[in-house]
Amino acid sequence: MKSSVITFPGSNCDRDMDVALKKFGFKNKMVWHNDPELPKSDLVVLPGGFSYGDYLRCGSVASKSKIMQSVINFAKSGGLVMGICNGFQILVETGLVPGVLLRNKYLEFICKNVFVKLDNKDNPYFKNLEKDIFEFHIAHNEGNYFCTEDQLKEIKDNNQVAIYYCNNDGKIEEEFNPNGSIKNIAGILNKEKNVLGMMPHPERMIDSCLSGEDGSLFFKNLLNNIK
Amino acid sequence: MKISAIITLKKDVLDPQGKVIHQTLEGMNFKNVNEVRQGKYFEIDVNENDPKKAKEIVEDMCEKLLANLVIENYKIIEIQ
Numbered sequence: 001m002k003s004s005v006i007t008f009p010g011s012n013c014d015r016d017m018d019v020a021l022k023k024f025g026f027k028n029k030m031v032w033h034n035d036p037e038l039p040k041s042d043l044v045v046l047p048g049g050f051s052y053g054d055y056l057r058c059g060s061v062a063s064k065s066k067i068m069q070s071v072i073n074f075a076k077s078g079g080l081v082m083g084i085c086n087g088f089q090i091l092v093e094t095g096l097v098p099g100v101l102l103r104n105k106y107l108e109f110i111c112k113n114v115f116v117k118l119d120n121k122d123n124p125y126f127k128n129l130e131k132d133i134f135e136f137h138i139a140h141n142e143g144n145y146f147c148t149e150d151q152l153k154e155i156k157d158n159n160q161v162a163i164y165y166c167n168n169d170g171k172i173e174e175e176f177n178p179n180g181s182i183k184n185i186a187g188i189l190n191k192e193k194n195v196l197g198m199m200p201h202p203e204r205m206i207d208s209c210l211s212g213e214d215g216s217l218f219f220k221n222l223l224n225n226i227k
Numbered sequence: 228m229k230i231s232a233i234i235t236l237k238k239d240v241l242d243p244q245g246k247v248i249h250q251t252l253e254g255m256n257f258k259n260v261n262e263v264r265q266g267k268y269f270e271i272d273v274n275e276n277d278p279k280k281a282k283e284i285v286e287d288m289c290e291k292l293l294a295n296l297v298i299e300n301y302k303i304i305e306i307q
Contacts (some may be wrong), residue, residue, distance in 0.1 A: 056296055064292065093295070146240065146298060180241065196236045215294050 001026050001226050003043040006071065008033045008062045013048035013085065013201065019202035021045070024219040026128035033065040043080045044071055046087030048139070048179035048201060058101065058142045059089030068094060080124055080226065081195045082175040085140055088187070097188045097197045098155060099147035104140070105180025111139040113212075114178055116186050116200055117170045121192035122226050125162070130137075130142070133170045134163075134214040138178060138201030140196050142197040152182065162187035162196055228273050230285040231305040232293060235266040240298045269293060278306045 003026040051062035083091035187198025205215030249263040289301035
């Protein structure tokens with residue numbers, strides 16, 4: 001299976017994502033933001049980092065970069081596009097997923113492990129996963145998910161919430177919300193469920209010695225789902 | 228022609244930076260503050276002499292890049 005990771009000026013999780021994808025069997029290519037066209041891909045990943053120094057609004061400048069038109073066309077034709085952290089911020093700026101990511105509620109950069117609960121598995125990313133609660137890592141300053149009431153209703157009606165922040169038992173409550181996100185939302189899908197944006201980093205959880213293995217479960221399963 | 232645009236957060240959007248500035252001002256004995264909302268200010272020199280057209284160009288920029296209309300409003304405030 002072929003994947004592409006887009007590198008923007010200021011991306012810093014692109015190589016971690018490359019390592020993770022290759023470890024679980026993807027043939028990955030790194031794609032520069034100024035390239036005009038995507039190589040043939042089964043999955044496109046917008047990685048974490050600080051594209052364009054987070055100027056203007058996080059992800060806003062990257063969302064207008066040359067390669068993004070090709071990524072948007074790929075997503076609109078049903079291709080799988082996953083945005084992690086800054087990649088999620090870029091996705092909301094393209095409008096591929098609804099909402100925005102505001103500054104964290106308590107104005108702190110948050111860097112820690114969190115638990116997230118899958119909301120529904122009726123999508124290519126989480127289908128066939130055996131468990132519902134995953135431990136991932138977050139590291140962000142602008143991860144406070146916000147959308148209008150109308151958007152929230154639409155998101156709920158269409159089962160577009162991908163994951164919620166929770167505790168290790170899967171309880172979704174305000175005290176387990178690290179950044180003030182509306183309804184503890186940590187990740188969102190588009191209506192068609194082929195585009196996923198989420199703040200947590202599964203690529204940082206792929207080694208039992210260094211972290212945990214929940215990211216390994218995610219990537220192995222993703223590869224099998226795409227095959 | 229120089230056009231200025233002000234981007235402000237919509238009323239219902241949480242502005243933690245504005246809140247901190249508000250608290251700091253109170254700590255400095257500015258007691259008459261009801262609320263502080265932080266925004267962005269742009270000065271754009273457009274290569275266009277017709278004020279109406281120049282304004283339209285900057286409005287288009289606000290819609291497409293400078294503001295995120297989910298959370299922000301924009302206002303063209305000045306034409307020079």
